[in-house]
Structures are given as C-alpha cells and as structure tokens.
Amino acid sequence: MITMDDIVREGHPVLRQVADEVSLPPSEEEKHTLTEMLQYLINSQDEEMAEKYNLRPGVGLAAPQIGLSKRMIAVHFTDFDEQEYSMGLFNPKIMSHSVEKTYLSTGEGCLSVDRDVPGYVPRYARITVKGTDLNGNEVKLRLKGYAAIVFQHEIDHLNGIMFYDHINKEDPFNVPENAKPADREE
Ligand code: NB4
Ligand code: NI
Numbered sequence: 500m501i502t503m504d505d506i507v508r509e510g511h512p513v514l515r516q517v518a519d520e521v522s523l524p525p526s527e528e529e530k531h532t533l534t535e536m537l538q539y540l541i542n543s544q545d546e547e548m549a550e551k552y553n554l555r556p557g558v559g560l561a562a563p564q565i566g567l568s569k570r571m572i573a574v575h576f577t578d579f580d581e582q583e584y585s586m587g588l589f590n591p592k593i594m595s596h597s598v599e600k601t602y603l604s605t606g607e608g609c610l611s612v613d614r615d616v617p618g619y620v621p622r623y624a625r626i627t628v629k630g631t632d633l634n635g636n637e638v639k640l641r642l643k644g645y646a647a648i649v650f651q652h653e654i655d656h657l658n659g660i661m662f663y664d665h666i667n668k669e670d671p672f673n674v675p676e677n678a679k680p681a682d683r684e685e
Contacts, residue, residue: 501539502552507566509612515659518561518568521589524635533571533587533633536560540575541585557610559649561656564611572653578646579682588630588638591654596623600678601644607652607662616663618671621678622651644681 507513521529542548543556558576562569575585601624606617625643628650632638642650652662667673 500542500552501535501565503555503610505565506555506610507564509609509661511566511611513563513566513568514611514656514661516563516568517659518563518570518657521569521571523589523631525589525631529569529571529589530633532562532565532567533573533589536562536565536571536573537575537585537587537633540573544575555610559653560610561653563656563659570657572650572657574649574653576646576649579644582646584646584649586638587633588628589632591628591630591650591657593623593626593651593654594629594639595627597625598677599624600675601648601681602675602678603645603648603682604680605682607648609652609662612661612663616666618663618666619674619678620648620652620662620665621675622648622665624679624681626651628654648681 540557540560543554549556559574562571570590572591573587577583600621602619602621607620626647628640628642630638
C-alpha cells in the first residue's frame with residue numbers, strides 16, 4: 500500500500516516536470532498503480548487506517564507525487580451537493596472553463612508540501628474534463644465549485660504547477676475579481 504514514505508516532497512524535480520501521456524490502453528502495472536493511488540485516498544479518510552499507518556488525509560493524488568511522471572490522477576471526495584467522486588483518470592484534460600473564478604476560503608494544502616502556505620488559490624469556477632477511467636472508458640465531466648478545484652489542483656501537478664504558484668504574492672488573501680468562494684455562502 501502507498502504510505503507517506505512514498506509521497507515525494509517539494510524540492511523534488513518531478514514535481515516541476517510536465518508528466519508524460521499514458522499510451523492507451525494502459526498497462527496492467529499502470530492500472531495497478533492508479534488503483535493504489537485511489538486506495539491511498541480511501542485509507543487516508545478512514546480514521547483507523549490513517550491513525551495506524553500515519554496517513555495524511557487527502558481527497559486527491561497525482562502520479563508525480565509518488566515519483567511517477569505520468570498523467571494519472573485519483574480523486575475521492577463528496578462535494579457540497581453530496582455528489583460523490585471516486586475515480587482514477589488517465590490523461591485528464593481540461594477541455595473548457597468558465598471566465599468566473601472560485602477559491603476555497605480555507606486556502607489549500609498539498610501532501611507534497613509539509614508547511615502551511617496561507618492565501619486564496621484562484622481557480623476556474625466551472626470546467627469540463629475529459630479522460631480515460633480505470634475501466635478504459637472515455638469520460639467527460641462537467642465540474643463546478645469544490646469538485647472543479649480538486650481536479651484543477653491534481654491536473655496542475657501533471658504540469659509541474661503547485662497550488663501556491665497561484666497565490667497573490669503581494670496580498671495572499673486578495674479576493675480575485677469575478678470570483679466567489681466555493682465553500683461558503685456569499
Ligand atoms: C488536494 C486538495 C487540496 C485542495 C480540501 C481538502 C484535504 C488534499 C490535497 C484541493 C485538492 C492533496 C493532491 C483533505 C480534505 C475533506 C474531506 C473526509 C473525511 C478527511 C477528509 C479531509 F484531507 N484537502 N487534504 N489535502 N494533494 N479536504 N478533507 N474529509 O487532499 O496534494 O495533489 O476524511
Ligand atoms: Ni497536491
């Protein structure tokens with residue numbers, strides 16, 4: 500199973516690389532690895548497992564974070580409309596996005612960053628994502644708010660981008676124009 504020892508931390512060059520496309524169909528090994536990444540998230544949200552194996556909780560994980568420079572992400576979360584997302588995706592791609600932005604009022608963290616970096620992380624409020632799931636099916640997702648934020652955080656990792664790259668250096672809690680928080684009523 501994947502544990503925190505397998506999680507690469509900032510400063511490692513793989514986190515700043517553009518990851519390689521996965522040639523389809525994916526190999527058994529690639530499918531196994533992506534399934535393990537999803538299982539990490541499920542374990543990390545299980546109090547007993549997280550306690551027993553000292554897992555930092557996560558709702559998303561990208562392959563570069565386990566040292567693998569391949570375009571694979573896993574997500575496991577329930578958004579504010581109680582919609583559940585639990586999947587692995589090969590070659591996820593943002594096909595379109597809104598002009599409007601959103602952000603988490605709590606800011607963001609990252610399993611590859613062992614420090615708090617305060618500030619709002621502006622992201623597209625609505626995106627359309629295409630990718631291939633673990634059963635080899637092409638999927639098209641229309642995402643908004645919290646779900647859109649999670650997928651953008653993970654897809655950024657495939658392009659060598661860290662969440663704090665988006666934070667306004669001068670004024671970290673500057674509310675981007677045309678942006679609404681995803682996690683609280685206005
Ligand atoms: C990715 C997220 C950071 C912001 C928001 C949140 C947690 C992560 C990083 C957007 C994506 C990991 C991957 C959480 C968490 C809420 C749901 C269910 C019960 C605990 C769990 C805690 F753990 N981020 N951690 N950070 N990243 N919410 N939740 N809760 O997931 O670095 O690239 O179990
Ligand atoms: Ni991250």
